[in-house]
């Protein structure tokens with residue numbers, strides 16, 4: 285169960301002495317809106333929720349809330365990423381108290397069959413449990429490693445859908461990802477050449493994601509192949525500050541033009557199929573969150589590529605996941 289810890293948040297809020305608080309909730313926390321507003325209303329604060337999507341720590345509503353004149357923005361559900369904001373901002377990450385060890389111990393035969401050295405990864409909700417997982421696996425005679433935190437994430441072992449820097453350099457035989465959903469373990473698998481076990485503490489199941497990874501790779505290579513025969517490209521840059529990759533977009537435009545393609549730039553807040561439908565370009569390169577092209581490909585009517593896939597189109601090199609390294 286997710287623990288909001290509103291009392292802990294209140295202590296931080298008080299330091300800003302706000303009258304009006306803007307609140308941004310990812311989809312999975314919106315069912316707590318009444319609880320959150322009730323908590324702050326009863327203490328004399330005016331609360332305004334952002335109704336726009338909140339995809340990640342890269343996507344803060346400080347411009348929107350700043351235009352409304354709120355005194356403070358609380359961004360729920362993600363750990364700190366952006367160092368500055370238009371209005372004072374608190375990143376309030378939310379932890380999950382679901383036990384992890386029963387899933388690890390319940391699948392220990394599978395885990396031990398994968399090798400001796402394992403890298404452990406998770407998302408912000410479970411990072412506080414990684415220490416006990418490492419100790420448990422060490423007790424089984426394994427070497428269990430957490431990568432160091434990096435600029436885009438705040439905790440050792442933490443990964444984002446666009447950043448696996450914490451764990452990528454680990455000298456391990458395989459990775460164990462702890463969490464729910466294929467989004468992050470598939471990212472690890474695409475980003476590293478090691479097997480990935482996806483262990484879900486809610487179902488207690490662990491599975492190797494190799495099959496899902498290969499399915500996605502087949503689709504990515506098909507999109508690259510289709511794009512290779514096209515002439516008119518557009519590169520879409522996002523106005524979300526943690527996804528803004530304008531300089532990379534300029535580099536991609538140059539690369540495309542040097543290889544005989546036409547290319548235009550598009551700047552957008554939301555990247556969706558209406559952009560792809562309305563503009564008459566043949567291929568769209570997403571210089572924003574790399575998961576838009578990879579995970580939402582079926583929502584688009586035309587080929588969409590990541591930044592690194594454009595390079596592969598000309599070089600023919602092996603698949604390279606499009607990580608975002610900067611803040």
Ligand code: SF4
Pocket residue numbers: 339340341342343444445446447526527572573574575608
């Ligand atoms: S860029 Fe994409 S994967 Fe990375 S934090 Fe933002 S929404 Fe998540």
